[in-house]
Amino acid sequence: MLHRRTKEIRTDIEKKIITGMIISTEYLQKVFNLVNLKYFALDYSKIVAKWTLDYFKKYKEAPYHHIQDIYNVEKANLKETQAELIESFLYSLSSQFERESKFNVDYLIDRTIEYFEERSLMLLAEDIQAYVGAGKIQKAKEILQNHKAVAKTISQWINPFDEQFVSDVYRSYLSLEQDDISENLFKFPGKLGSLMGTFKRGWLISYLAPRKRGKTFFLQETAIQAATNKLNVAIFSLEMSKLGFSGRILQRIASIGNESVYYFPVFDCLRNQDGTCARRESTKIVYVNVEVMDYDEGIGHVVCTKCRGEPNFIPSTWFEKIQRPVMAEKRLKRSARGFVFSYGDRIRIKVYPAYSANLSDIMADLDLLEYAEGFVPDVIVIDYADILAPEDRRADLNTRIDETWKMMKQLAEKRHCAVFTATQGNRRSGESKNVKANDVSWDIRKNDHVDAQYTLSQTADEKRRGVLRVANSLHRWQEFDENKQVIVLQNLKLAQVILDCE
DSSP, rough: HHHHHHHHHHHHHHHHEEEEHHHHHHHHHHHHHTTTTTGGSHHHHHHHHHHHHHHHHHSSSSTTHHHHHHHHHHGGGOHHHHHHHHHHHHHHHHHTTTGGGGHHHHHHHHHEEEEEEEHHHHHHHHHHHHHHTTTTTTHHHHHHHHHHHHHHHSSSOTTTHHHHHHHHHHHHHHHHHOOGGGGGGEEEEEHHHHOOOOEEETTTTEEETTTTTSSHHHHHHHHHHHHHHTEEEEEEEEOOOHHHHHHHHHHHHHHSSSSSSSEEEEEEEEHHTTTOOOSSOOOOOOOGGGGOOOOOGGOOOOOOTTTTTTOOOOOOEEEEEEEEBBBBBHHHHHHHHHHHHHHHHHHHEEOOOOTOOOOOHHHHHHHHHHHHHOOOOOEEEEOOGGSSSOSOOTTOOOHHHHHHHHHHHHHHHHHHHHEEEEEBBHHHHHHOOOOGGGGSOTTHHHHHHHHHHHHHHOHHHHHHTEEEEEEEEEEEOOOOOOOEEEEEEEGGGGGGEEEOOO
């Protein structure tokens, strides 16, 4: 039973390596010098690997769709069983071309090196045993000596003075100056994206807010934004049921609910509302104090954004009455199909009861997801860190919290993906108009492990008006101003988290 499982895993990793060689030029460039056809245990893997290497030598790129043309030419030279296996593999691969548009190269490279190390040692052991058994001791010594060169190539030890490595360092400095786009994943739209910046692989990102300020909604929107950028997203929820969490995502995509009429917040200029602007659209003065604005459809107020983007524009909000179809199964299914057609089948959700799963459980489930579906996430969303189970229940509370956040950062770097989570603010944050980095609850060392942290601030009046304020409270890689905020308009009844931002 154990042997059969090992064989299945070998087949799985070899398929992933061959897939990478076929569809990713970047991956092929990085593993080209590591590949030895002897490392592949499966005959058809060796054949397809040789095709991709030959193609790369000639054209300096991965074959991608041309692999089918190569197969059509070469299949006459194959045994019938080999041809059938390769044809089946290429057929299954065709469904992955769209999913892998942003291939997680670095993660697969790590897996590839691990596998090649394992295979090279297995082959070495077999060869030495065979030659020693045949009395050819000198030959066994030669093989062992030759393997040292192989081990040096596969190992990840670095000589900082190696000329090739110096060249790599030089190019990395150029990339840093020009923003290394190879690590870029996605950013939010508009002014919110300008504030938060571009999220990158290996980052741990946290949203800090008091209770009931929409942390889960914001994490869900993060997942949607990543998926619409054609990134694979794995979501772990410890707060909601699988139907509740999935329902919000589907509602966000479809923008439908149980009512037919909704009032959407829209931007308006305060000068338009209090009558102090000569260019204003409305003849009605609706209110002066932005904190106590009341919407009255009968007033006949007309919003004005003529000066939006100019210093004269003072952001305020009004409402727009919008009719939406009522929730129906057909509409939900149609929206789901449309999303998959446009962006791919890119979201997976795992639900645990609160405090029942820790980071070790999450890592195990990610391995299972990869094995069962070949699904490798670019973005991981954990809703949310404060209700994860501890790694070691015997440790004191602060130590357990610190260990959890360290492991989330480790997860981001090991998986070469961005990990998003949320944390609840302390009691003071719930009474403050503006949440700050130091308002984090429990252990302040949480802040030490994140690459970026964003605060979600909202007064009771703003919540009623569908207004949220987002600020950049911590960032390891760029300058930030904790007092600079972006106003985000929302309609959470329809799970619309970012209608507009200013």
